[in-house]
Amino acid sequence: MSRYLSERHARLEAYTPGEQPKDRRYIKLNTNESPFPPSPGVQAAVSEEVGRLQLYSDPLCRDLNRKAAEVYGVGEDHILMTNGSDEILQFAFMAFGDKSRPFAFPDLTYGFYSVFADLHGIPYTRVPLREDLGICVEDYDGHHGPIVIANPNAPTGRLLPPDAIDYLVRTHRDAPVIIDEAYIDFGGESAIPLVDRYDNLLVTRTFSKSFSMAGARLGFGIAQPTLIRDLDLMKYSTNPYNVNRMTMAAGVAALRDIDYYRENCRRIMKTRERVAKQLRTMGFFVTDSMANFLFVRHGQVGGEALYHALRARGILVRHFDTPAIRDFNRITVGSDDEMNALLKAITEVLDDKGYPIKENV
Numbered sequence: 338m339s340r341y342l343s344e345r346h347a348r349l350e351a352y353t354p355g356e357q358p359k360d361r362r363y364i365k366l367n368t369n370e371s372p373f374p375p376s377p378g379v380q381a382a383v384s385e386e387v388g389r390l391q392l393y394s395d396p397l398c399r400d401l402n403r404k405a406a407e408v409y410g411v412g413e414d415h416i417l418m419t420n421g422s423d424e425i426l427q428f429a430f431m432a433f434g435d436k437s438r439p440f441a442f443p444d445l446t447y448g449f450y451s452v453f454a455d456l457h458g459i460p461y462t463r464v465p466l467r468e469d470l471g472i473c474v475e476d477y478d479g480h481h482g483p484i485v486i487a488n489p490n491a492p493t494g495r496l497l498p499p500d501a502i503d504y505l506v507r508t509h510r511d512a513p514v515i516i517d518e519a520y521i522d523f524g525g526e527s528a529i530p531l532v533d534r535y536d537n538l539l540v541t542r543t544f545s546k547s548f549s550m551a552g553a554r555l556g557f558g559i560a561q562p563t564l565i566r567d568l569d570l571m572k573y574s575t576n577p578y579n580v581n582r583m584t585m586a587a588g589v590a591a592l593r594d595i596d597y598y599r600e601n602c603r604r605i606m607k608t609r610e611r612v613a614k615q616l617r618t619m620g621f622f623v624t625d626s627m628a629n630f631l632f633v634r635h636g637q638v639g640g641e642a643l644y645h646a647l648r649a650r651g652i653l654v655r656h657f658d659t660p661a662i663r664d665f666n667r668i669t670v671g672s673d674d675e676m677n678a679l680l681k682a683i684t685e686v687l688d689d690k691g692y693p694i695k696e697n698v
């Protein structure tokens with residue numbers, strides 16, 4: 338760091354994104370991207386928009402809001418589009434965080450929550466997960482500040498049902514409750530229908546996972562207009578043109594082609610169930626994930642050892658250097674071919690390490 342870095346950022350620990358190495362071709366199962374390309378409609382819409390790049394994008398995102406309002410059954414004034422859902426999450430920390438109102442989120446969850454809190458000087462409490470790595474919403478009773486829950490949670494993949502979300506929002510009417518639904522399209526039930534009932538609920542979504550658009554950076558929030566206006570204040574105080582023209586065109590086209598993406602999600606869910614079952618027969622503990630990844634631990638082979646052995650075989654998975662989950666790896670559910678290559682590599686690794694698999698997989 339230079340001697341010019343502001344003192345308030347001197348001890349800031351940034352978020353570590355999953356690695357994107359270029360030294361060889363890898364099967365990438367480490368950042369929860371989709372194995373499927375964007376729909377043809379998206380590719381055409383982006384090409385067409387390139388010719389208009391001399392013009393700023395629409396700060397009101399009108400075309401995209403209109404389409405999203407139709408798809409998600411809410412008013413256009415209930416939506417705020419952002420540069421990835423990371424941006425709307427950051428807006429929520431900026432808008433609702435206060436010294437006197439600490440945030441609360443699970444002790445094992447998306448790493449960006451604590452980074453945003455630290456960046457903006459917002460205190461927070463981490464609420465421990467239960468033994469089974471699930472979230473128990475009653476554990477948030479008595480907390481008076483904003484709450485952020487990823488549902489399904491990352492990196493566990495565990496899902497809360499709508500009535501648990503309803504409980505959380507209903508019992509914390511004095512603060513916003515933010516439900517991060519980055520992975521909800523892989524078998525979960527959304528909390529969006531609750532938005533009408535509660536003015537303290539913000540649901541965030543991303544196009545990065547189920548919509549095959551991680552590289553486009555598009556996310557959004559759905560809430561009642563009062564909350565949306567607070568978040569809008571953050572947007573207009575930082576980056577009014579936060580969604581660029583190509584991404585906006587891609588978003589509209591993706592929502593038009595939603596059946597294509599729904600089918601992709603079904604395929605990923607089917608592959609997820611098959612691979613989870615196979616990994617269990619190979620001696621892995623696998624959480625009941627409702628996301629596009631599996632969170633796995635082998636009884637004998639350590640998480641880091643497995644990570645390195647797979648990397649040497651050209652397969653990237655995500656290992657977290659956090660003591661509580663050091664034995665785990667998070668593995669994105671890719672295409673069937675990619676997952677077959679993974680299972681084959683794991684079989685070899687276990688064999689090498691002296692834990693051969695009895696059953697044929």
Ligand SMILES: *Cc1c(COP(=O)(O)O)cnc(C)c1O
Nearest residue numbers: 421422423447487519543545556
């Ligand atoms: C991937 C992810 C996001 C953010 O994704 P963007 O690419 O910024 O839209 C948000 N929350 C969770 C839990 C995620 O895994």
